[in-house]
Amino acid sequence: MLAPTEIDKQASTSQGPALEVRNGWKSFGHVTALRDVKLHAYPGEILAILGDNGAGKSTLVKVLAGVHTLDAGELRINGQAVDRTSPRLAKQHGVSTVFQDLAVIETLDIAANMFLGQQIRRGWLFANRRRMFAEAADSLAALGVRVPSVRAQLGELSGGQRQGVAIARAVREDKPIVLMDEPTAALGVRETAHVGEIIRELKRLGKCVILVSHDLEFVFKVSDRLVVMRLGRVQGSRDTHHTDQQEVVAMITGLTGDDEATARS
Amino acid sequence: MSAPGASTTQSHLPANAKVDRGDTHLTALRRVALSPSLAVALTIGLFVLYGITQTSAFLNGQVWINLIRDASFTAIVACFVAIVMIGGGLDLSVGSVFSAGAMVSAAVAFHGQSALVAFGCGVLVGAGVGLLNGVIINYFSIPAIIVTLGSLFGVSSLVDHFSQAQPIAPLPTSFTDIGQHKLFGLPYIIYIAILVAIIAYLLLHSTALGWNVRALGANREAARSSGIRVRALSISLYVCSGAAAALAGALESARLGAGTPDVGNGLELTVIAAAIIGGTSIAGGLGTIPGAVLGSLLLSVLGTGLILLHVDPTLQELATGVVLIVAAGIDQLRRRQMFRTSARRALAAETP
Secondary structure (H helix, E strand, O other): OOOOHHHEEEEEEEOOEEEEEEEEEEEEEEEEEEEEEEEEOOOOOOEEEEEEEOOOHHHHHHHHOOOOOEEEEEEOOOOOOEOOOHHHHHHHOOEEEEOOOOOOHHHHHHHHHHOOOOOOOOOOOEEEEEHHHHHHHHHHHOOOHOOOOOEEEEHHEEEHHHHHHHHHHHHHOOEEEEEEEOOOOOOOHHHHHHHHHHHHHHOOOOOOEEEEOHHHHHHHHHHOOOEEEEEEEEEEEEHHHHHHHHHHHHHOOOOOOOOOHHHHO | OOOOHHHHHHOOOOOOOOOOOOOOOHHHHHHHHOHHHEEEEOOHHHHHHOOOOOHHHHHOOOHHHHHHHHHHHHHHHHHHHHHHHHOOOOOOOHHHHHHHHHHHHHHHHHHOOOHHHHHHHHHHHHHHHHHHHHHHHHHOOOOOHHHHHHHHHHHHHHHHHHHOOOOOOOHHHHHHHHHHHHEOOEHHHHHHHHHHHHHHHHHOOOOOHHHHHHHHOOOHHHHHHOOOOOOHHHHHHHHHHHHHHHHEEEEEEHHOEEEEOOOOHHHHHHHHHHHHHHOOOOOOOOOOOOHHHHHHHHHHHHHHHHHHOOOOOHHHHHHHHHHHHHHHHHHHHHHHHHHHHHHHHHHHHHHH
């Protein structure tokens, strides 16, 4: 296993952005999902990415998470250029992700899901199930996620419980950069507020949290800064406390032109 | 690795959020009661009980030794084919690979090499075919059923080509001893099969790798997102099943005292049937090694038992077919039932 402490150190000592995309392009066949995207997020910051369906939010998150590699442009993690990526490499660079589809295995139990691909071992070969059960139970209890038992299969859980497990997994990984794609999609009001608390707690620990959400109210409540995407481009970036929902909605729907165009004119 | 993020959020903890760390006795009991291994074991038991009431041949020790020895060949291959299937793949090539292992090891032994070298060469060839299967499946994105069907034909053809479809004999006794000698009255082969099954069991049920295999089979994308090296893992599973099939083939040559080129014909279907009867899901993600072993045993018990009961041998495979479909059907029902009752349980836990 990699040494996460070293990456932690890097993140906290570097003054630059924790995560940066420079002129990123990504196409799938004839569809250009990302056009010249520029993005940077700093340690201790909660950055929200907003945009309509098909604006390129999820593609951008998948690039940041290492699922997709940029066609052109540069992805920098902690100031280090990353040219070939995989989710495994992204994790090694200190990025953990809560995917929109949660990336959980329905036929495995909660503990196995919490430690997917990074099991606690006994020796170098054997999985230490007992410790995984105990630590999974601790993590879930600490985050207030209610599940019947850590031995319950993921397929038995409700959408909200699954979301809780996926978030708990990312929190437990304890990486300096946390990506969350629609973390409140399956949640009720109370649970959504709870996820907001978890995100603020991550910020307090000096982590860089990048949040993709449709829920404007939630974004305004928790984020420090927000970036609006439209048709694969970054439409603009705003300090959350110096903007309002009206302006952001205008940016999302394209009523306000993008920042660069405004600056040029 | 600790979870400081988790511990520091404790202040927000709702007072009654308690997570059960273990199984209650009842759920553990239910898990056993619903396991396909138990169903297969019960089927074997009932069939044997019925057989005993019909003919005393069912109580003959030698009959049982032969039967278990036959099952051993199936089980050695079935354990690793089951692991491939649990990992979301399929390996049809094991029939030809079994023959290839039989012929290569026989040829090497025939040319005066030691038994160890002969077995090693056979297993290496099997592992090589598995490697080729795995690489083509994972790097060229061709479905496993097609790639391994192709290599089933290809390897079988190569075996016939190099052997001119002639058996290789005689083989040195140092080689044939392994297939014919006994320890405490039981052939070595049975002990070897038990050893292979234990290795497969530990691999799938106790190692970190085993959990990755199940994740790979149930949801490859999620496995990849979680940082599992899905291609390397998948390829290694085909290497193992190829090696296991070739090992079983080499053992068969040692038992027969000759390398026979068509010795593995049709084995691939028997082995896959054994795995499925034992509860391995063709869709991946689910299955156990004890299930695969019991499935192999059930097929042998049925085969021998129907002969002892004087059932027309041409009807034997009908019985296999019926058992296979019934097993798959029970598995479907079981899974639906499992998710239904536990969904209720989950809902109860969520409501505070």
